Amino acid sequence: MKVSRRGAISPFYVMEVMKAAAAREASGQDIVHLEVGQPSTGAPGAVREAAAHAIGIDHLGYTDSCGIPELRTAIARHYRDYYGVRIPAERIVVTTGSSGAFLLSFLACMDAGDRIAIAEPGYPAYRNILASLDIEAVGVPTGEETAFQPTPELLEKVEGPLAALLVATPANPTGTMIDTEAMRDLISYCDGRNMRLIVDEIYHGITYNGPAVTAASLSDRVIVINSFSKYFCMTGWRLGWMVVPEDLHNSIECLAQNHFISAPTHSQLGAIAAFDCIDELEENVERYRKNREILLRELPKAGLDRMAPADGAFYIYADVSRLTNDSIEFCKRMLAETGIAATPGTDFDPVRGHQHVRFSFAGMPEEMEEAARRLKEWLA
Ligand SMILES: Cc1ncc(COP(=O)(O)O)c(C=O)c1O
The missing domain is CATH 3.40.640.10 (Type I PLP-dependent aspartate aminotransferase-like (Major domain))
Incomplete structure (x- = not known):
């Protein structure tokens, strides 16, 4: 029976990353989640x-x-x-x-x-x-x-x-x-x-x-x-x-x-x-600000010094072309070897995304510090 052509659209690769990260977590690996594009806190009280x-x-x-x-x-x-x-x-x-x-x-x-x-x-x-x-x-x-x-x-x-x-x-x-x-x-x-x-x-x-x-x-x-x-x-x-x-x-x-x-x-x-609930919500923004500062300070020390300005939202889009030409494989290896989950740029740019990785900093400052520590060790 017919399956429509217009239903044949691309999956969201970030979902695959989330699945792979969850599977590793279930088998006991300590995962730092920098892949999720959503706030780590719930709705205001x-x-x-x-x-x-x-x-x-x-x-x-x-x-x-x-x-x-x-x-x-x-x-x-x-x-x-x-x-x-x-x-x-x-x-x-x-x-x-x-x-x-x-x-x-x-x-x-x-x-x-x-x-x-x-x-x-x-x-x-x-x-x-x-x-x-x-x-x-x-x-x-x-x-x-x-x-x-x-x-x-x-x-x-x-x-x-x-x-x-x-x-x-x-x-x-x-x-x-x-x-x-x-x-x-x-x-x-x-x-x-x-x-x-x-x-x-x-x-x-x-x-x-x-x-x-x-x-x-x-x-x-x-x-x-x-x-x-x-x-x-x-x-x-x-x-x-x-x-x-x-x-x-x-x-x-x-x-x-x-x-x-x-x-x-x-x-x-x-x-x-x-x-x-603006006061409560602004506390989250302050946390993202702290997270952003940690990554902007630490990622260059791991060799990731080319990134978009991150003036808003909670993402850092880093150029990893010095390290790879295949961000999907890079993210898989990073997840397996460091436990850091991040999203390959291919989700966002079919042409040049294979040289980029998106790190989400919607989590907690301790997670950003830990991710930075692991990345510096991994890429040393
Ligand atoms: C730029 C942008 N627009 C829209 C959405 C969709 O969000 P929602 O449907 O939850 O409002 C997202 C989700 O990540 C997004 O990043």
């Missing part, structure tokens, strides 16, 4: 309490497809309080993680056969979701010169028509950010060519050299995507949101109704409290 309370008293039926009004209002208030920008709650659509938001935005603004530019390296699911929708992801190779972000100059080199551009700030795996001026340039580039601009802001809040600028403060034509997964430490709650341009609202609502009906109700009821 008030969120858990609110969700538990809701489970006790609410019948947890479907909600409005765009999200419960209180949550949409709380998110709109967050834009006002955190960024100083007024976004009407009607423009906020609550989604099943940012992953759900990507699906909705891709479906709403592109047809099969359309082409969208994405940065290489970048988050692998973009490419894979797009492939499953028969939308062509056009990789824009980026490097240190542009902080691993697309620029109008790089986009000019792309041959053929583009319907859209997708960027992430801070980005995964590099942690690099797009500042106000660069974002303005991208907005006017896209406006000038009738291209949609989709901005993944899922790592907002986790920044080390000043806050990130939201594209929603610069244009109401941009599709902004965010999530409760990272800053709010709610990966498993499967909750995200998007700020949608007016002309897409109707189709995004209909797509959300049909694809998801609504995002998880208990998660939505819990998430309303998330914006009152």
Whole structure:
């Protein structure tokens, strides 16, 4: 029987690494986890309490497809309080993680056969979701010169028509950010060519050299995507949101109704409290900052001195070309010989990723110290 061509998308290699690390752990090896792309702490206390309370008293039926009004209002208030920008709650659509938001935005603004530019390296699911929708992801190779972000100059080199551009700030795996001026340039580039601009802001809040600028403060034509997964430490709650341009609202609502009906109700009821937990969440960011400092200080001592700036998120994307031309084999060997689990760059960049490794520093400072110690010994 038929198996579809569009279902034949690439796996997430990081999942393979996690499986291999878990198997070694089960057989007694002491593993340092630098592969996982999620906070090592759970949701804030008030969120858990609110969700538990809701489970006790609410019948947890479907909600409005765009999200419960209180949550949409709380998110709109967050834009006002955190960024100083007024976004009407009607423009906020609550989604099943940012992953759900990507699906909705891709479906709403592109047809099969359309082409969208994405940065290489970048988050692998973009490419894979797009492939499953028969939308062509056009990789824009980026490097240190542009902080691993697309620029109008790089986009000019792309041959053929583009319907859209997708960027992430801070980005995964590099942690690099797009500042106000660069974002303005991208907005006017896209406006000038009738291209949609989709901005993944899922790592907002986790920044080390000043806050990130939201594209929603610069244009109401941009599709902004965010999530409760990272800053709010709610990966498993499967909750995200998007700020949608007016002309897409109707189709995004209909797509959300049909694809998801609504995002998880208990998660939505819990998430309303998330914006009152900033002090608790900032403690996590302080821990990531400490972890980042440890790795930025120690990795060069192990010979890993070429890495992306890591201005935000919790990843270090290190160039390992002096050590290997095969980051998959390198990561396997590193796991077997040192017990350090990290992700090969091939997940993020099919072309140059075999010379890169992503280290996640979402864990604890002791783990970073231990990883650095093992790496220095291994690579001595
Ligand atoms: C850049 C980026 N965008 C989106 C996601 C998806 O997150 P979620 O669906 O949990 O919101 C991730 C997850 O790691 C990510 O790194």
